[in-house]
Amino acid sequence: MTSTSHITPGAEAPAPVPPLRRNRDFRMLWVGAGASLLGTRVAVAAYPLMILWGGGTPADASLVAFATLLPQLLFVLPAGALVDRWNRRRAMLICDAVGFSGMASLVVALLFGEVWLPHVMLVAFLDGAAVIVYRLAERASVRHVVHPTHLGAALSQNEARGQSTGLIGQPAGTALYSVFRWLPFLFATVTHLVAFVTLLTVRRDLQDERVKPRRMLTTEIAEGFAWVWRHRFMRSAILLVGGSNLAFQVINLTLVLIIREGGHPPYMVGLLGLLGGLGGLLGALGAARVMRRVPVQAILIGVLALWAVLIALVAVTTLPAGLGALMGGMAALGALLNVAAATYQIRVTPDVMQGRVTSVFALIGSGLNSVGALLGGVLLSAAGTSGAALITAAGMGVLAFLALCVPSIRRPPVE
Structure with a gap:
């Protein structure tokens, strides 16, 4: 006997959802944000070359690097609150205009041979601040241009980008x-101009209607922290991820020292970075498929446990090819976790809180990086590369055990 589907007379069957590749608005948002990000990374790579090969000193180059990174410390929390206040499309357009103007001013300065260190630092600072606002706004906008069933795939493509x-x-x-x-x-x-133009072609609104009156910025920032704290799964997960990021600051320095102590040329460090990037790209591309089969809490526990194993292998590996393979594996797992966490966070967070919650994640998740760099120096001085890797692996294993034991992580979160 064959079964037939029953449709109420007069009712229309739901229209099929077009595939993500045919979503014009998402493509335009994706291409524009990718162009803007690529242009910024090209410029950041060129800053030290411009300074050092232009007659500047290493101290001058460090000042430019400081100006580039300073917005991450100063602006990530207020930027999240402002993204929830402002019109997201307008905010991203302004960010592209700031980036366009700053980079164009450097082109003019270089053409006329009038490079001034404070000018370069100002451009680096403003572009760094604009990137923070742009990325928070773009991430919060994705859910408004894709069907809910495509959110994981869209964020996977963003991570791959x-x-x-x-x-x-x-x-x-x-x-x-x-x-x-x-x-x-x-x-x-x-690239900033490309991002500006493509964003103008996105037809859909990038946010829900704002109905609440504005309050003090500090009050709105505190609401973001409070919302994350009340959500037990997200609160526990971000603390675990923050601890893992601390551990990776130790491992990054450990890998460099292993290459140096093995007598390998410095370009081998770049090879590790390349293999890590390839691993991250593969992990991002495969994330949507994994997420369809594995719940987010299992991904978190599994990634922490596998990281512990791979970091322990660093302690007994000296060949660059082996270290590169381990680096690629760790990066692939990191990309998978990034996509899974972002997808879950965007799905459960109210639209009016997207910017603030994402900024809290960014601050807590990466806030321990500087401490991790200091810890790496201490561990490597006291225990050497193998000892530091084993201690770090043990720490990652503890995080995996905690994730397995904490009820708010072990139980499936409700979306």
Whole structure:
């Protein structure tokens, strides 16, 4: 006997959802954000070359690097609150205009041979601040341009885009600078213009209607913290991820020292970064498929446990090819966890809280990085590379055990 589906007379069957590749608004948002990110990474790669090969000192180059990173410390929390206040499309357009103007001013300065360190620092600072606002706004906007069933795949493509720009940005910035000193910054100028134009072509609204009156910025920032704290799964997960990021600051330094102590040339460090980037790209591309079969809490526990194993193997591996394979595996797992966490967070967070909750994740998740760098120096001095890797692996194993034991992680979260 064959079964037939029953449709109420007069009712229309739901229209099929077009595949994500045919979603024009998502494509335009994806291409524009990717262009903007690539231009910024090319420019960041070219900053130290412009300074050091332009007659500046290492101290000058460090000042530019400081100006580039400072917005991450100063602006990530207020940027999240402002993204929830402002019109997201308008905020991203302004960010692209700031990036376009800053990079164009560097092109002009280089063409006329009038490079001034405070000018470069100002451009690096403003572009860094604009990138923070842009990325928070773009991430919060994705749910408004894709069908709910496509959210995981869309964020997987976004993660792959980020991994790809990381792979391309450094060599592209160096290659462009070797042709003309101003070429990397002209490239960044053009990419900001591309992002501006593509964003104008996105037809859908990028946010829900705002109905609540504005309050003090500090009050709205505190609401973001409070919302995350009340959500037990997210609260526990972000603390575990923050601990894992601390551990990876130790491992990154450990890998560099293993290469040096093995007598290998410095470019082998770049090879590790390349293999790590390729691993991250593969992990991002496969994340949507894994997420259809494995719940987010199992992904978190499994990634922490596998990281512990791979980090322990660092202690007994000396060949660059082996270290590169371990680096690629760890990066692939990291990309998978990034996509899974972002998908879950966007699904459960109210639209009016998206920017603030994402900024809290960014601050807690990456806030321990500087501490991890200091801890790495202490561990490596006291225990050497093998000892530091084993201690770090043990710490990651503890995080995996905690994730397995904590009820708010072990139980399936409700979306």
